[in-house]
Structures are given as structure tokens and as C-alpha cells.
Amino acid sequence: PRRRRGYAGECRRAKRAIERTCEAVVDMFDAARLGRAVEVRRMVKLASAIGASIERDSKALINLVRLKEKDEYTYLHSVAVCALMINFARHMGLEPQEVEDLGVAGLLHDVGKVAVSDAILNKPGALSKVEMRSVRSHPVAGHRLLASSPGAPDLALELCLRHHEKIDGSGYPGGLKGDELSLAARMGAICDVYDAVTSNRPYKDAWTPCGALTAMQKWTGHFDPMLLDRFADSLGIFPVGTLVRLSTGELGVVVGSAGDADEDVVVRVFFDCETLSEIEPIDRAIAPAAEHPRIISRDSPNFWRFQDWDVLRVRILASSTASAAVPDPDHPIGPRGADR
Ligand SMILES: [Fe+2]
Known part of the structure; x- marks a missing residue:
């Protein structure tokens, strides 16, 4: 966008x-x-x-x-x-x-x-x-x-x-x-x-x-x-669980939304693309009009060679209690x- x-x-x-x-x-x-x-x-x-x-x-x-x-x-x-x-x-x-x-x-x-x-x-x-x-x-x-x-x-x-x-x-x-x-x-x-x-x-x-x-x-x-x-x-x-790259040079997983009208996307960053290493997970709220930080792209876990992405993603999503509620699709x- x-x-x-x-x-x-x-x-x-x-x-x-x-x-x-x-x-x-x-x-x-x-x-x-x-x-x-x-x-x-x-x-x-x-x-x-x-x-x-x-x-x-x-x-x-x-x-x-x-x-x-x-x-x-x-x-x-x-x-x-x-x-x-x-x-x-x-x-x-x-x-x-x-x-x-x-x-x-x-x-x-x-x-x-x-x-x-x-x-x-x-x-x-x-x-x-x-x-x-x-x-x-x-x-x-x-x-x-x-x-x-x-x-x-x-x-x-x-x-x-x-x-x-x-x-x-x-x-x-x-x-x-x-x-x-x-x-x-x-x-x-x-x-x-x-x-x-x-x-x-x-x-x-x-x-x-x-x-x-x-x-x-x-x-x-x-x-x-x-x-x-x-x-x-x-x-x-992006849906919760999507791997995204930020303008900060970090990779993160979308965990929910925030802000008055839920306009912000909350991304839990866990990986530094420059040093190619995992970092301490931290949540970043990405506002819709912000130039920085912003979401650059949806990324493929294969591209970054994450061994077992499903397991890693679950670990990241569980790494904090701050994740936003997701509606029950079976409702x-x-x-x-x-x-x-
Ligand atoms: Fe209709």
C-alpha cells in the first residue's frame, strides 16, 4: 500500500x-x-x-x-x-x-x-x-x-x-x-x-x-x-501468525491489532535480518500512516531457512501474554x- x-x-x-x-x-x-x-x-x-x-x-x-x-x-x-x-x-x-x-x-x-x-x-x-x-x-x-x-x-x-x-x-x-x-x-x-x-x-x-x-x-x-x-x-x-519483514530490518510474526480503531498491526519481532540471528521477542505496533517502522513485505519462512517454522511460530506466539484475541472461526x- x-x-x-x-x-x-x-x-x-x-x-x-x-x-x-x-x-x-x-x-x-x-x-x-x-x-x-x-x-x-x-x-x-x-x-x-x-x-x-x-x-x-x-x-x-x-x-x-x-x-x-x-x-x-x-x-x-x-x-x-x-x-x-x-x-x-x-x-x-x-x-x-x-x-x-x-x-x-x-x-x-x-x-x-x-x-x-x-x-x-x-x-x-x-x-x-x-x-x-x-x-x-x-x-x-x-x-x-x-x-x-x-x-x-x-x-x-x-x-x-x-x-x-x-x-x-x-x-x-x-x-x-x-x-x-x-x-x-x-x-x-x-x-x-x-x-x-x-x-x-x-x-x-x-x-x-x-x-x-x-x-x-x-x-x-x-x-x-x-x-x-x-x-x-x-x-x-495480515492474519495472526504471518511472517513479515519490517523497515527496521527485523522479522516478526503478526500477533494482533491495537489502537483506538484497531488500525495498528502488532508485530512480535524475533529476528535481526542483518546479523541473521534471533533476538529477544518484542511487540511493535505499526500505525497505518507511519513511514517507520512499517511492514515491508510478507516473507517466506523457507527463504529465511527456518528449520521447523510451525514450531518456531508457536513458540514466538506463546512468548508473551500480550497477544490480541482472535475471533473463533467456528462461531x-x-x-x-x-x-x-
Ligand atoms: Fe450481498
Whole structure:
């Protein structure tokens, strides 16, 4: 991720871009409820403003849009997925037109939720079978609406229809699996769930970015694992247990997150790359806008020739009691909650 000095300034600009985009998303949902087509051109403009903010500073807007109140979720989630998709697509080196289209797709992906009542979307408890069926109708409903909206990019139709598919074929509406899923669908599934679980919802509190990625990595069959790694890299946030190299010339293991909004990544350093020797473990909090220390890269344990990395990693993670809590991936609210 790119870093610039004016993080605070960009946060102010990003806040305005988020507000403007959120208003447009509210309008879009209102119009959709009346059966009107989506104003695609307005969405393209807003997605490109979000892209410009991410180009100036890749963290400001994404950090801000994660902090939403429970009742803002439906609309701000679209803005968040737009920003995450743009950031992810840029990181993947996709063509500018694809980056823009995927941003627009992020804004439009959940428009089919107008077909689901607010009472169901915001229900604090578990959903009944009938309610779940209603929720699961939103990709097809949204796709139908976008298909009749002039100028909607193909990638937006694709993302709208496929963002709840899973790599093992257990998703909906098509139950597509593996290679049957387009890149856009696989990227969208990751961005959608990441924002869902890192947001406060009526039925669960937000997880930290680090905790969310740690849990998502354990949901075998849900996401494309290679893409999930690329997504983590695009955010500069890594699951607990990841080996990273810091600008201090040290290697460390990610142990959790810290700070007011859990923006900082806590890395337990244990190895000096210059002397090639182990050092006394110490925790460093890496702030999102800091030039130094910062995370340079995810590193391979093989490259550094750590003999038994799994054993060493467990020893490092256990070397202090300060490690942050990780959500339980088996908790039923996790992947199921993300279906909404
Ligand atoms: Fe959705």
C-alpha cells in the first residue's frame, strides 16, 4: 500500500467523498424500491472519486468507512466494498478501466437488497428458513435490476449475481465452484465478507481487521486462498501468525491489532535480518500512516531457512501474554452472518 504524509488531510477529503457517495447509494436504493433504473453515470463519478482518494492514500478512506454505526451498514457497506475492490484491483495490477468498473460494481453489488425487508436485514437473531430464502434472493433481484439499467458495466452485473458464491460450490445463487467463478466474483466475495465481519451489525460486534483475516483464512472452501493472501497484502494487514519483514530490518510474526480503531498491526519481532540471528521477542505496533517502522513485505519462512517454522511460530506466539484475541472461526455467527 502507498503511504503519503498527509494522512490526516486525506481523511478529511475521504470523509466528504464517503458522505457524498453514501447519499447517492441511499438515492439509488430509494429509486430501486420504486422500480426505477440505476443512475450508472452518477455511480461512475463517485467510484472514480473514491479511486482518486485511494490513489492519494490507500488507507485513509478504507479505515474511515470501516467505522460505521449499525444502522448505517446497508448503505456504507456498498461504499466500503467499492473502496476495497478498487484498492484490491489496483494491487492486482488490473487495467484502469477494470479497476473503475470493479469500483462501480462494489457500489451496486447489493442493490437487490431492496427486495428484502429491513426487518429481516437488521434482525438481531438467527433467520428462519423463509427469511433466509428472502435474503438469498438479493443477488438475482439486483442482477435483474442492473440488467435493465443502461450503462451498467458487465463486471457490475457479474459481481451483483455472484458475490455470495463460494469456491467449494456451497454458495448461492448458482452453487458455482473453483474455475467456474470469475476473478471479479472471487474478489467480490472476499471484499464483501471482510467488510461485513469488520463492521458492527445488529447481531454481532465488529471484528478487528487482523482478526477478520485470521478467521477468513480458516474458512476452508469459502474463498480463493491465493486471492485472500493478495487481498491481505493489498490492505497491509495480515492474519495472526504471518511472517513479515519490517523497515527496521527485523522479522516478526503478526500477533494482533491495537489502537483506538484497531488500525495498528502488532508485530512480535524475533529476528535481526542483518546479523541473521534471533533476538529477544518484542511487540511493535505499526500505525497505518507511519513511514517507520512499517511492514515491508510478507516473507517466506523457507527463504529465511527456518528449520521447523510451525514450531518456531508457536513458540514466538506463546512468548508473551500480550497477544490480541482472535475471533473463533467456528462461531456460528461468522460465515453464516456474512451471508447477509
Ligand atoms: Fe450481498
